[in-house]
Amino acid sequence: RAGPYLLIGYSLGGIIMLEVARRLLASGENVGLLVLVDSYPYRTQLKFAQRVRLYSRLSMRKITNLLGIRYSSRVNRPVARDRNLGESLAKSRELEKEGAYSALKSYEPSFYDGPIKFVRAEVVTNFPADARAVWAHLVEKLDVETMKGNHIEMIGTNFALLAPILSRYIAESDAAC
Numbered sequence: 001r002a003g004p005y006l007l008i009g010y011s012l013g014g015i016i017m018l019e020v021a022r023r024l025l026a027s028g029e030n031v032g033l034l035v036l037v038d039s040y041p042y043r044t045q046l047k048f049a050q051r052v053r054l055y056s057r058l059s060m061r062k063i064t065n066l067l068g069i070r071y072s073s074r075v076n077r078p079v080a081r082d083r084n085l086g087e088s089l090a091k092s093r094e095l096e097k098e099g100a101y102s103a104l105k106s107y108e109p110s111f112y113d114g115p116i117k118f119v120r121a122e123v124v125t126n127f128p129a130d131a132r133a134v135w136a137h138l139v140e141k142l143d144v145e146t147m148k149g150n151h152i153e154m155i156g157t158n159f160a161l162l163a164p165i166l167s168r169y170i171a172e173s174d175a176a177c
Helices: 014-024 048-066 081-107 132-136 159-176
Strands: 005-010 031-037 110-123 139-147
Touching: 005 014, 005 159, 014 110, 031 159, 048 159, 081 132, 110 132, 132 139, 139 159
Parallel strands: 005 031, 031 110, 110 139
Antiparallel strands: none
């Protein structure tokens, strides 16, 4: 046995770490820490009421964008200086995004029999507003902490706020292991 394992994943990476942790536990290994950073299953995995709330919020966002009202959670993307490089990077990003989306869409999370630390964005964008409601039927124990920013800002402009949270979780897991 090589554990305890400390697993942390952001967005789709959190879903991947959840499955890794589930399989480790199933094989008798020790998961010392599992942290999901703003990670949610695909929309079809949500309960009906959660999907309705999410689709309503996303629809309002689209309407405000169509009317020319800038939604506060949008992130400005830098423009590449070299046109060919920019086009190549854009194609690469699009392929990566399609692959990730396909993986998330096809994954059906199973129950995880262990505690999870969950860090959610204060500004809700494309995800459900209530992480506890989403994960309640899929995990034994979920501790939720909210941090400043939206989904992208959590690891972009606000990484300095996320780092101490993750460091605290790691330190707490060392004490427990």
